[in-house]
Amino acid sequence: xxxxxxxxxxxxxxxxxxxxxxxxxxxxxxxxxxxxxxxxxxxxxxxxxxxxxxxxxxxxxxxxxxxxxxxxxxxxxxxxxxxxxxxxxxxxxxxxxxxxxxxxxxxxxxxxxxxxxxxxxxxxxxxxxxxxxxxxxxxxxxxxxxxxxxxxxxxxxxxxxxxxxxxxxxxxxxxxxxxxxxxxxxxxxxxxxxxxxxxxxxxxxxxxxxxxxxxxxxxxxxxxxxxxxxxxxxxxxxxxxxxxxxxxxxxxxxxxxxxxxxxxxxxxxxxxxxxxxxxxxxxxxxxxxxxxxxxxxxxxxxxxxxxxxxxxxxxxxxxxxxxxxxxxxxxxxxxxxxxxxxxxxxxxxxxxxxxxxxxxxxxxxxxxxxxxxxxxxxxxxxxxxxxxxxxxxxxxxxxxxxxxxxxxxxxxxxxxxxxxxxxxxxxxxxxxxxxxxxxxxxxxxxxxxxxxxxxxxxxxxxxxxxxxxxxxxxxxxxxxxxxxxxxxxxxxxxxxxxxxx
Numbered sequence: 001x002x003x004x005x006x007x008x009x010x011x012x013x014x015x016x017x018x019x020x021x022x023x024x025x026x027x028x029x030x031x032x033x034x035x036x037x038x039x040x041x042x043x044x045x046x047x048x049x050x051x052x053x054x055x056x057x058x059x060x061x062x063x064x065x066x067x068x069x070x071x072x073x074x075x076x077x078x079x080x081x082x083x084x085x086x087x088x089x090x091x092x093x094x095x096x097x098x099x100x101x102x103x104x105x106x107x108x109x110x111x112x113x114x115x116x117x118x119x120x121x122x123x124x125x126x127x128x129x130x131x132x133x134x135x136x137x138x139x140x141x142x143x144x145x146x147x148x149x150x151x152x153x154x155x156x157x158x159x160x161x162x163x164x165x166x167x168x169x170x171x172x173x174x175x176x177x178x179x180x181x182x183x184x185x186x187x188x189x190x191x192x193x194x195x196x197x198x199x200x201x202x203x204x205x206x207x208x209x210x211x212x213x214x215x216x217x218x219x220x221x222x223x224x225x226x227x228x229x230x231x232x233x234x235x236x237x238x239x240x241x242x243x244x245x246x247x248x249x250x251x252x253x254x255x256x257x258x259x260x261x262x263x264x265x266x267x268x269x270x271x272x273x274x275x276x277x278x279x280x281x282x283x284x285x286x287x288x289x290x291x292x293x294x295x296x297x298x299x300x301x302x303x304x305x306x307x308x309x310x311x312x313x314x315x316x317x318x319x320x321x322x323x324x325x326x327x328x329x330x331x332x333x334x335x336x337x338x339x340x341x342x343x344x345x346x347x348x349x350x351x352x353x354x355x356x357x358x359x360x361x362x363x364x365x366x367x368x369x370x371x372x373x374x375x376x377x378x379x380x381x382x383x384x385x386x387x388x389x390x391x392x393x394x395x396x397x398x399x400x401x402x403x404x405x406x407x408x409x410x411x412x413x414x415x416x417x418x419x420x421x422x423x424x425x426x427x428x429x430x431x432x433x434x435x436x437x438x439x440x441x442x443x444x445x446x447x448x449x450x451x452x453x454x455x456x457x458x459x460x461x462x463x464x465x466x467x468x469x470x471x472x473x474x475x476x477x478x479x480x481x482x483x484x485x486x487x488x489x490x491x492x493x494x495x496x497x498x499x500x501x
Contacts, residue, residue, distance in 0.1 A: 010313045010314065011316075013310075013311040013312060013313055013317075014312055014313055014314055014316040014317040014320065015316075015317075015320060016310060016311065017307055017310035017311055017312035017317040018312075018316070018317040018318070018319075018320030018321045018323075018324065019320075019321075019324065020194065020306055020307070020310040021064055021303050021306055021307045021310065021312075021317065021318065021321040022320075022321045022324035022325060022328075023193065023194045023197045024194040024196060024197070024302065024303050024306045025047050025064070025066055025303050025321060025325065026044075026197065026325065026328065027196045027197055027199075027200040027339075027344065027347055028066070028067070028069070028196060028300075028302070028303070028347065028351075029043035029044045029046065029047040029066060029067055029325070030043055030044065030217060030336060030339065030344060031043075031344035031345075031347045031348050032067040032068065032069055032071075032072055032295065032348070033046075033067060033295060034136075034217060034341060034344055035069075035072045035076065035129070035132065035133060035136065035344070035345070035348050036067075036071075036072050036075040036076050036079065036295060037075070037076050037079045037080065037084075038075070038079060038084060038087065038295060039218070039220045039224075039225040040217050040218070040219065040225075040336050041219070041220060041221070041222050041225035041226070041329065041333075041336075042225055042226070042293070042294045042295050043066075043067045043294075043295055044222075044325055044328075044329050045222070045225070045226060045289070045292055045294040045295075045329075046066055046067040046289050046294045046295040046296070046297045047066040047067060047321075047322065047325045048322045048325045048326045048329070049285050049288050049289050049292070049294065049297065049322070050064065050065030050066040050285055050297045050318075050322060051064070051065075051066070051318055051319055051320070051321045051322015051323065051325060052319060052322040052323065052326070053284060053285055053288055053322075054281050054282065054284065054285040054297070054318075055315055055318035055319040055321075055322055056315065056319055057277070057280075057281035057284060058274065058277045058281065059261070059273060059274055059275075059277040059278030059279075059280070059281040059282075060261045060264060060265075060273040060274075060278050060299065061270060061271055061314060061315045062264055062267075062268060062270065062304065062307055062308055062312055062315070062317075062318070063257075063260055063261055063264040063273075063299045063300075063301075063304035063307070063318075064299065064300060064303035064304045064306075064307050064318045064321065065257070065281075065282065065285055065297050065298065065299045065300065065318075066297055066298075066300055066303060067295040067296070067297060067300075068253075068256060068297070068298040068300050069125070069129060069348055069351040069352065069355070070121075070122060070125050070252065070256050070298065070355065071249070071252065071253065071256075071295075071296055071298065072125075072129055072348070073125055073128045073129060073132070073382075073387055074245070074248055074249065074252065074386075074387045074388075075087065075295060075296065076132070077245075077386060077387075078090055078245050078249075080144075081241065081245075082236055082242060082245070083233075083236075084227070084293075085227065085229055085230065085232075085233045085293070086229065086233045086236045086237070086242070087229075087293065087295075088227070088228060088229035088233065088289075088290050088291070088292065088293035088294070089229040089233040089234045089236070089237055089290065090237065090242070090245055090246055090249060090290070090296075091249065091286050091289050091290035091294070091295070091296045092229065092286070092287055092289075092290025092291060093234075093237060093246050093290070094246055094249040094250045094253065094286055094290070094296060095282075095283045095284070095285065095286030095287030095288070095289070095290055096283065096287055097246070097250045097283070098250060098253070098254055098279055098280070098282050098283030098286060099280055099283035099284065099287065100283075101250075101254065101279055101283075102276050102277065102278075102279035102280030102282075102283055103276075103280065105276050106276070106279070107254075107258060107274075107275035107276035107277075107278060107279035107280075108275045108276065114371075114374065114394070114395070114398035115371070116364075116368075116371040116372070116374040116375045116378070116394070116398065117374060117375075117378055117391065117394035117395055117397075117398050118255060118259060119357050119360070119375050120374060120375040120376070120377070120378025120379045120382075120390075120394050121252065121255075121378060121379075121382065121387075121390070121391050121394065122355040122356075122357070123355060123356045123357060123375065123378075123379040124378060124379035124380070124381070124382025124383055124387070124390050125352070125355055125382065125387065126351075126352040126353065126354070126355030126356045127146070127352070127356065127379060127382075127383050128146055128149075128352075128382065128383055128387075129348055129349070129351070129352035129355070130349050130352040130353065131146065131149035131150065131153075131383075132149060133345040133346075133348045133349045133352065134153075134156070134345075134349060135149070135152070135156060136173075136341055136342065136344075136345035136348075137169060137170050137172075137173030137174070137342050137345040137346055137349065138156060138159060138160050138166040138167075138169050138170040138173070138342070139165055139166060139169040139214060139215045139341065139342060140156060140159060140166060146382075146383035146384055147383075147384060165213055165214065168212050168213065168214055169214045169215070169340070169341075169342040170342065172203050172206065172207065172212070172214060172340055172342040172343055172346070173342035173343065173345050173346035173349070174346065175199075175202075175203060175206075175346070176199045176200065176202075176203050176342070176343045176345075176346030176347060176350075177199075177346045177349055177350050179195065179198060179199040179202065180195050180196065180199050180346070180347065180350040181350070183195035183198065183199070194306065196347050199343065199346065199347065200339060200343045200344065200347060203339075203340055203342070203343035203346070204338055204339050204340060204343065207338075207340045207343075208338060212340075214340045214341070214342055215340065215341045215342070216337060216338060216339060216340055216341065217336050217337055217338075217339045217340075217341060217344070218337070219333060219334065219336050219337040221333060222329050222330075222333065226292050226293055226294070227293045228291055228292060228293050229290070229291075229293055244388050245388070247388065248387055248388035248391070249286075249296055251388075251391065252298075252387065252391065253282065253286065253296055253297070253298045254279055254282065256298045256299070257278065257279070257282045257298045257299040258273075258275055258278065258279065258299075260298070260299040260300065260301045260304055261273040261275065261278055261299060263301055263304075263305075264299075264301070264304045264305070264308060267305060267308045267309075268308050270313070278299075282297065282298065282299065285297050302351070303321075307321075357375075361375075370401050370405075373397075374394055374397045374398055374401065377393065377394065377397060378390055378391065378393065378394030378397070381393045381394070403430065403432060404432055406428060407427075407428045407429070407430040407432045407433050408427045408428060409425060409426060409427030409428055409429055409433050409436075409437070409457075410425070410426050410427055411423060411424075411425050411436070411437060411440045411441075412424045412425075412426070413440070413444065418449075419448050419449070420448070420449045420450075420451065421444060421445075421448055421449070421450045421451070422450075422451045422453055423440075423441060423444065423450060423451070423452050423453065424453040424455075424456055425437065425452070425453070425454055425456065425457060426456035426457060427456075427457065427458065428457070428458055428459040429454075429457050429459065429460045429461065429464040430459070430461045430463070430464060431461060431463035431464060433464075434463065434464060434467055437464065437467070437468075438467060438471060441468075441471055441475075442471070444475075446475060449482070449484070450475070450483045450484070451483075451484045451485075451486065452468065452472065452483055452484070452485045452486065453486045454468075454485065454486055454487055454488045455486050455487070455488060456488075457488040458488075460488050468485070469485075471483075472485060
């Protein structure tokens with residue numbers, strides 16, 4: 001990296017890119033923290049760690065790390081269940097697990113996770129995020145649980161329509177969403193300033209000019225907000241629920257970071273990501289965030305793509321963006337306190353909508369219906385239950401679907417001279433196909449010699465082997481002709497033929 005800094009043009013590009021990323025990250029760091037139910041400063045702490053520490057580590061040179069909207073739901077649930085003090089302990093242990101996974105070279109294996117499960121995970125997070133933040137847009141407390149949020153929508157609509165503070169705040173949030181939707185359609189020169197910053201700044205200005213009675217971000221101060229976890233907080237992690245939360249943090253933060261790295265690699269021609277090193281870098285970042293009691297971090301595609309599109313060439317841009325965040329917190333902490341919560345909620349509602357792959361659903365249904373079903377079930381399960389259980393269900397369905405599709409087989413029965421029948425089974429014989437195999441074999445006549453040819457099988461699992469041997473024995477006991485079995489080609493242990501009685 002430092003050799004490239006000898007080129008002034010590269011240095012200039014990286015500095016400009018770092019400013020763009022800083023302007024994108026600032027409202028998102030604050031918004032994610034507020035939506036997670038923690039002090040706004042903790043989101044900025046995570047952004048600073050993601051820039052100054054993770055930015056300097058090897059892995060992916062251009063992707064940017066910080067607090068992510070994708071973890072907002074999980075963090076909020078963790079804070080509600082275990083308390084703010086335990087959050088640092090959960091993040092710290094998750095970071096150590098990421099370090100261990102990276103050291104054991106597990107980074108590359110995260111790329112093997114089904115895309116449908118990842119899309120379903122993001123869609124589920126997006127739905128929960130939208131349902132939660134639409135209440136925040138109206139300065140109203142959100143019900144617990146996805147179903148509770150859905151059931152409470154009529155009352156929310158009634159509160160907004162009736163006017164008062166709820167309507168004022170909702171209009172601020174809706175205006176923020178409208179700016180974010182329209183911003184990409186403006187000329188390129190107008191889009192030099194990032195849309196989230198413009199939307200939040202305009203909403204803040206409107207609230208200040210008209211002195212609107214809406215809730216604003218509460219400012220505690222950086223030192224007051226940073227509270228390292230104590231020994232008692234680590235003791236709270238012994239329960240099953242806490243362990244599940246730690247695993248969910250580790251799995252989702254790692255998967256999101258590495259999928260982001262793959263996407264960022266497609267955006268530029270520079271060095272490719274070392275997935276194991278990137279996983280360890282994320283682990284270092286989350287360990288530090290855990291020590292500081294801050295939010296968990298992931299690599300974030302919005303900030304990363306802004307970094308690449310702004311012309312960044314080296315890791316210096318993401319390091320400097322962390323420095324700008326630190327200077328902002330140190331020099332202008334009071335500026336956070338004038339931001340209306342409804343505007344930040346609008347930013348996150350827009351981010352939640354972008355997590356739902358609406359344009360990809362119809363083509364996916366036409367071409368890969370099973371993948372679309374997995375996506376839908378995963379997203380619905382996350383909405384109805386929680387993030388960890390929804391992802392685990394999606395992974396289980398993906399494995400079952402793959403096992404079913406790879407166990408294709410064909411049973412061909414033909415008659416030879418002398419009345420002898422040959423039943424040839426080809427493909428992969430697994431327990432999933434036993435009903436079909438046994439159904440066709442049991443329909444064969446019992447008074448004619450049968451040869452069961454397994455030489456065309458690529459795989460024969462133990463369940464099928466035992467079931468076929470039992471069928472041959474039963475057929476011999478009930479009929480007059482024995483069954484002759486030809487084992488799979490190259491089998492180390494031949495399938496024994498059942499002897500006639």
